[in-house]
Amino acid sequence: MNPDSPTGGSRELVLSRIRAALGRAATTPADRPEDGNGPADDSAVPRDYLRSHVPADDPDALLDLLHRNLVDYRALVHRCTPAELPDLIGALLDARGARTVAVPPGLPPAWTAAVRAEALANDGPGGPLTAARLDGVDSVLTGCALAIAETGTLVLDAGPGQGRRLLTLVPDHHICVVRAPGQVVASVPLALPRLDPARPQTWISGPSATSDIELTRVEGVHGPRTLEVVLVRD
Amino acid sequence: MRVALFATCVNDALMPSTAIATVRLLERLGVEVDFPAAQSCCGQPQFNSGYRRACEPLVRRTVRAFAGYRHVVAPSGSCVATVRTAHPRIAARAGGGLAAAVGELTPRVYELSEFLVDVLGVEDVGAWFPHPVTYHPSCHGLRLLGLGDRPLRLLRAVRGLELLELPGAEECCGFGGTFALKNAAVSAAMAADKTAAALATGAEVLCGGDTSCLLHLGGTLRRQGAPLRPLHLAEILASTEAEPWRAP
Amino acid sequence: MSGTFLGLPAFPEAAAAAVQDERLRANLRHATGTIRAKRARAVAELADWAELRAAAKAVKDRTLDRLDHYLVRLEQNVTAAGGQVHWAADAEEANRIVTGLVRATGEREVVKVKSMATQEIGLNEALAEAGIRAYETDLAELIVQLGNDRPSHILVPAIHRNRGEIRDIFADRMADLGRPAPEGLTDEPAELAEAARLHLREKFLRAKVAVSGANFMIAETGTLVVVESEGNGRMCLTLPRTLISVVGIEKVLPTWRDLEIFLQLLPRSATAERMNPYTSLWTGTHADGPDGDGPEEFHLVLLDNGRTDVLADRTGRQALRCIRCSACLNVCPVYERAGGHAYGSVYPGPIGAILTPQLRGTETPLDASLPYASSLCGACYEVCPVAIDIPEVLVHLRERVADGPRHRLARAAAAAAAYVLDHPGLLRAAERAAARTRRLHPRRLPGPGRAWTDTRELPAVPPEPFRDWWRRNRG
Structure with missing residues (x-):
C-alpha cells in the first residue's frame, strides 16, 4: 500500500463491499436524481421543517x-x-x-x-x-x-x-x-x-x-x- | 356495545383480579363483555427474547380468537403494544396471508384507558376510591401506544382519590421481561429507585396499567416490607362506593 | 475494535459490579439527570423538531442507499480541493495508513481531537507501538488518558469521574506528560479547565501533525x-502542518444544504445547546496564498471496519444513521446504573448495544450479551435525533444471538412454552396445577429463578385462573 496514493488502500474492496451489502451493482445516475441542490432533492427528503423559527424579515x-x-x-x-x-x-x-x-x-x-x-x-x-x-x-x-x-x-x-x-x-x-x-x-x-x-x-x-x-x-x-x-x- | 376482553396470559394465570375488575368496570359502563376462550399469550416474552418464529402460532391464535369483534380491550399497554408493533413484524416474515389478517385486527385492539377515553368518551367512570394514589406509566403504554395522560385523567375523576405526582414517572421500573432475570442487578436497582420515589410521595397505592411491572414492583415492595400496595388501574376504576374494590 | 476491551466480562456481570459502586452511581445520576432536563428544554424550543428528525432520517437513509456513489463523489471533491483520500477496510489497515503518514512527516508526536473512529480502531496504541506519542486534547479524553482509564461515554468519556477525582488525576499525572498542574489546584471546574488549557497549550504550539475525526463530510x-466546544478541535485543525482525519464511511452527507438539518439537531441533542461553541468546516487545504490558512497537507482516511457488514443487515442498518450525540445514553436507565464500561466498547449505552454486536459480531460472551442490556423501555428511540428504533434493532439482534449454537436449549424451552400457550387445554391444566399447589411454593427459588427472588417476592398464585372465574360467573 502506498500511503501517498490518492486512492491508497482498499478503495475497490470497500466499494465492492458496499455494493454487495446493498445487493446491487454500482449506483447509477438513475439511482440518484437528487444530486446537488436541484428540485429533485426536495422530493427525496421531506424538507417541511421551518426555514426559520422567527420572522426573518424583522x-x-x-x-x-x-x-x-x-x-x-x-x-x-x-x-x-x-x-x-x-x-x-x-x-x-x-x-x-x-x-x-x-x-x-x-x-x-x-x-x-x-x-x-x-x-x-x-x-x-x-x-x-x-x-x-x-x-x-x-x-x-x-x-x-x-x-x-x-x-x-x-x-x-x-x-x-x-x-x-x-x-x-x-x-x-x-x-x-x-x-x-x-x-x-x-x-x-x-x-x-x-x-x-x-x-x-x-x-x-x-x-x-x-x-x-x-x-x-x-x-x-x-x-x-x-x-x-x-x-x-x- | 359488545367487546372482547383480551385478558392477557399474565392476568389470567397470576392476576385474575385485574381481568375481573376490567369486566366489572366495562359492564358497569353498559358494555357487554365476551371472553373468547381461544385466546392465549400475545407472544411478547418470546418475541422480545429473540424467538420470533415461536410466536407465529400465537399470532395466528390471537387473530382467530378475536375475529369478528369490532373492539378488543386489554388491561395491558404492553400486550397491546405487542399486537400493534410486533405482530405485524412477525406476520410480515411468516407469510401465508398472516400479515393481512394482522393488519385487519390491529386497529381494533385497544388498551383499557384508550378504550374508555377514545371509544366510550368517558373520563369519569363513576369510581370511588378514597386513598392517596401515585401512578407509574409503564413504558410500552407511554411510548409505543402514546397513552399520554389518559390514565391520569381517569384517575383524577375518581371520587375520594388523592393523586400524588410520581417524580421521574416516565423512567422504566426495570421489569423488561427477561431483562429482570438476565440483568437482575440493574433491574433491581431500577426497581429500588422507582419504589423509593413512589414511597416518598406518601401514597398508599402504586397504580399502574401493566400487571407485569406491578408484579415486579409489588414483589420488590413486599420484600422491603414497604407500606405501599400495587393496584392495576382497572381495579381502582372498578371500585365504587356501593361496591368498594376487594380482590376476589 | 480496540484491544483494551478484550477479555472483559459479559454485560450482566460487569453491570452488577458497577451497580454496587455508590460513587459511580452518584456521578452518573447527577450528570445524566442534569443533561436530560436541559436537552428536553433545548428541543422544546424548536416547534419543527419532529420534521427535522424525519428529514435527518430520510437524508441518512438515502445516503446509505447510495453510499458507494457519495463516497466516490466525496473523494473527487476532497482531492480536487487539495486533500488526499485513503480507504481502510479495517482497523489494522487504518492504523497502518495513519502510522505511515505520521512517519513520513518525521514527527514523533501528534495532537488529537476527540474521535470515536480512532478510539474504535485503537489508533493511540498502534501509534505508540510505532514510537509515536498521541496526545488527547479534549478535556474528558485528557482525563481518561492521564488516568490510564477507559472512556465510558461517547460525548463525555470521563462522565464516570466527578470533579474531585478529576482534580486528583490532574495533580498526580499532568507532570508525567508535560506541564504539571498548578500548585494548590482545587476541584472548581473553572480551575480544572484552566489547568488543561495551560497543560495543552505548549503541545498545540509545537504540534506539527494532528489527527481528528469528523462529524460530517x-x-x-x-x-x-467538526463540531466541538473547547477550541482544542480548532487548535488541532488549524495550527499543525499536517492534518489526518479518520472518518467512518457512514458520515458522508450528500449536499451542503443537508447541514441545515444536522447542525440544528446535533448540538441540542448532545449538549442541550442551541449551538455548540465552535464548529470548523474545511475543504481540502486552504494553505495557499499570502494569507494561507491551516494545514498544508490534508489526508482523509475513510474507514469501513465492519460498517459494510452493518449495511448488509436491512434492520440493523439504521444504526449507521447515528451522529454520536449521546442523547440515548443520557436518557437510558440501564446506562445510568451500569455505567459505560460495562458495555465493553468505545460505544456504550443503547447505541453501543446495537452497534458493537454488529461491528464485532456476537461471538464473545460480552458481545452476545449486549443486545439484552436493555429493558426495551424505548426512551432511547424517543430522543434519537435520527430516529433509530433501537429497541427494534435490539430484538432483531437477540434473534441473531438466539439462532446461534449456544442457545439450542433456550430455543427449545421457548418453543415448548409457546406450545403450551398455543394449547389452552394444557395452559389451563398448568394454571390449575399451580393454583392447587400454591401453598407449597417457596419464597426463594433455586437456579435461574434466584435472579428474581434475590430482591423480589414471587407473585402469589391466585386460587383460580381468570378462565375459571369467567366460566363460573359469566360462562
Missing part, C-alpha cells in the same frame, strides 16, 4: 434575538452606531488593558482609528503572526461573514476583515464586529446558502466552553475566554 | 465538519 427583532442569545452563552455584547464604533473599540481594548491587538487584512481602517494598543498585522514589521507570536498577543479584532440570530452564532470565513482561523483562536480576547442588518440572518437554514463551502469556516457561539466535568457547562478552555461582540446598526 | 463539496 431586522430589529433579529438583532435583539441575536443579542439575547449571545448574552445567554456568555458573550459580552455592545451596541453602537457606525459613527460610535471606533471609540467603542478603543474603549473596549483599553478596559481590557490590551497592549497589543492582532488585526486581519481588509479590516476597515476606521475600526482601529481610536485604538491605543499596538495593532499587529501578518505583514507587519514584526514578521508573520505565527501561533507562537499570537500566544503573546492580548486581543484580536475582526469582523465576520454573518451572524445567526436564533443560535447566537458568529460565522467567520477568513474573508476580508477576518483573517486566518488561528487569529481568532490563540489570543485570549476576541472582539468581533457584526454589521446589522446586512450580516444578521435568522436561522441556520438561511445562513448556509450565503456561505461558500470553498472557504474555511469557523462558527462561534459564545466563548470556548466545556461540558466535560459532570456535564455542566464551564466557559473558557482553549479558545478566547472572553468574546466581545459589537452589534453595529447601520 | 459533504460529498457535493468535499467539506469536512
Whole structure:
C-alpha cells in the first residue's frame, strides 16, 4: 500500500463491499436524481421543517434575538452606531488593558482609528503572526461573514476583515464586529446558502466552553475566554 | 356495545383480579363483555427474547380468537403494544396471508384507558376510591401506544382519590421481561429507585396499567416490607362506593 | 475494535459490579439527570423538531442507499480541493495508513481531537507501538488518558469521574506528560479547565501533525465538519502542518444544504445547546496564498471496519444513521446504573448495544450479551435525533444471538412454552396445577429463578385462573 496514493488502500474492496451489502451493482445516475441542490432533492427528503423559527424579515427583532442569545452563552455584547464604533473599540481594548491587538487584512481602517494598543498585522514589521507570536498577543479584532440570530452564532470565513482561523483562536480576547442588518440572518437554514463551502469556516457561539466535568457547562478552555461582540446598526 | 376482553396470559394465570375488575368496570359502563376462550399469550416474552418464529402460532391464535369483534380491550399497554408493533413484524416474515389478517385486527385492539377515553368518551367512570394514589406509566403504554395522560385523567375523576405526582414517572421500573432475570442487578436497582420515589410521595397505592411491572414492583415492595400496595388501574376504576374494590 | 476491551466480562456481570459502586452511581445520576432536563428544554424550543428528525432520517437513509456513489463523489471533491483520500477496510489497515503518514512527516508526536473512529480502531496504541506519542486534547479524553482509564461515554468519556477525582488525576499525572498542574489546584471546574488549557497549550504550539475525526463530510463539496466546544478541535485543525482525519464511511452527507438539518439537531441533542461553541468546516487545504490558512497537507482516511457488514443487515442498518450525540445514553436507565464500561466498547449505552454486536459480531460472551442490556423501555428511540428504533434493532439482534449454537436449549424451552400457550387445554391444566399447589411454593427459588427472588417476592398464585372465574360467573 502506498500511503501517498490518492486512492491508497482498499478503495475497490470497500466499494465492492458496499455494493454487495446493498445487493446491487454500482449506483447509477438513475439511482440518484437528487444530486446537488436541484428540485429533485426536495422530493427525496421531506424538507417541511421551518426555514426559520422567527420572522426573518424583522431586522430589529433579529438583532435583539441575536443579542439575547449571545448574552445567554456568555458573550459580552455592545451596541453602537457606525459613527460610535471606533471609540467603542478603543474603549473596549483599553478596559481590557490590551497592549497589543492582532488585526486581519481588509479590516476597515476606521475600526482601529481610536485604538491605543499596538495593532499587529501578518505583514507587519514584526514578521508573520505565527501561533507562537499570537500566544503573546492580548486581543484580536475582526469582523465576520454573518451572524445567526436564533443560535447566537458568529460565522467567520477568513474573508476580508477576518483573517486566518488561528487569529481568532490563540489570543485570549476576541472582539468581533457584526454589521446589522446586512450580516444578521435568522436561522441556520438561511445562513448556509450565503456561505461558500470553498472557504474555511469557523462558527462561534459564545466563548470556548466545556461540558466535560459532570456535564455542566464551564466557559473558557482553549479558545478566547472572553468574546466581545459589537452589534453595529447601520 | 359488545367487546372482547383480551385478558392477557399474565392476568389470567397470576392476576385474575385485574381481568375481573376490567369486566366489572366495562359492564358497569353498559358494555357487554365476551371472553373468547381461544385466546392465549400475545407472544411478547418470546418475541422480545429473540424467538420470533415461536410466536407465529400465537399470532395466528390471537387473530382467530378475536375475529369478528369490532373492539378488543386489554388491561395491558404492553400486550397491546405487542399486537400493534410486533405482530405485524412477525406476520410480515411468516407469510401465508398472516400479515393481512394482522393488519385487519390491529386497529381494533385497544388498551383499557384508550378504550374508555377514545371509544366510550368517558373520563369519569363513576369510581370511588378514597386513598392517596401515585401512578407509574409503564413504558410500552407511554411510548409505543402514546397513552399520554389518559390514565391520569381517569384517575383524577375518581371520587375520594388523592393523586400524588410520581417524580421521574416516565423512567422504566426495570421489569423488561427477561431483562429482570438476565440483568437482575440493574433491574433491581431500577426497581429500588422507582419504589423509593413512589414511597416518598406518601401514597398508599402504586397504580399502574401493566400487571407485569406491578408484579415486579409489588414483589420488590413486599420484600422491603414497604407500606405501599400495587393496584392495576382497572381495579381502582372498578371500585365504587356501593361496591368498594376487594380482590376476589 | 480496540484491544483494551478484550477479555472483559459479559454485560450482566460487569453491570452488577458497577451497580454496587455508590460513587459511580452518584456521578452518573447527577450528570445524566442534569443533561436530560436541559436537552428536553433545548428541543422544546424548536416547534419543527419532529420534521427535522424525519428529514435527518430520510437524508441518512438515502445516503446509505447510495453510499458507494457519495463516497466516490466525496473523494473527487476532497482531492480536487487539495486533500488526499485513503480507504481502510479495517482497523489494522487504518492504523497502518495513519502510522505511515505520521512517519513520513518525521514527527514523533501528534495532537488529537476527540474521535470515536480512532478510539474504535485503537489508533493511540498502534501509534505508540510505532514510537509515536498521541496526545488527547479534549478535556474528558485528557482525563481518561492521564488516568490510564477507559472512556465510558461517547460525548463525555470521563462522565464516570466527578470533579474531585478529576482534580486528583490532574495533580498526580499532568507532570508525567508535560506541564504539571498548578500548585494548590482545587476541584472548581473553572480551575480544572484552566489547568488543561495551560497543560495543552505548549503541545498545540509545537504540534506539527494532528489527527481528528469528523462529524460530517459533504460529498457535493468535499467539506469536512467538526463540531466541538473547547477550541482544542480548532487548535488541532488549524495550527499543525499536517492534518489526518479518520472518518467512518457512514458520515458522508450528500449536499451542503443537508447541514441545515444536522447542525440544528446535533448540538441540542448532545449538549442541550442551541449551538455548540465552535464548529470548523474545511475543504481540502486552504494553505495557499499570502494569507494561507491551516494545514498544508490534508489526508482523509475513510474507514469501513465492519460498517459494510452493518449495511448488509436491512434492520440493523439504521444504526449507521447515528451522529454520536449521546442523547440515548443520557436518557437510558440501564446506562445510568451500569455505567459505560460495562458495555465493553468505545460505544456504550443503547447505541453501543446495537452497534458493537454488529461491528464485532456476537461471538464473545460480552458481545452476545449486549443486545439484552436493555429493558426495551424505548426512551432511547424517543430522543434519537435520527430516529433509530433501537429497541427494534435490539430484538432483531437477540434473534441473531438466539439462532446461534449456544442457545439450542433456550430455543427449545421457548418453543415448548409457546406450545403450551398455543394449547389452552394444557395452559389451563398448568394454571390449575399451580393454583392447587400454591401453598407449597417457596419464597426463594433455586437456579435461574434466584435472579428474581434475590430482591423480589414471587407473585402469589391466585386460587383460580381468570378462565375459571369467567366460566363460573359469566360462562
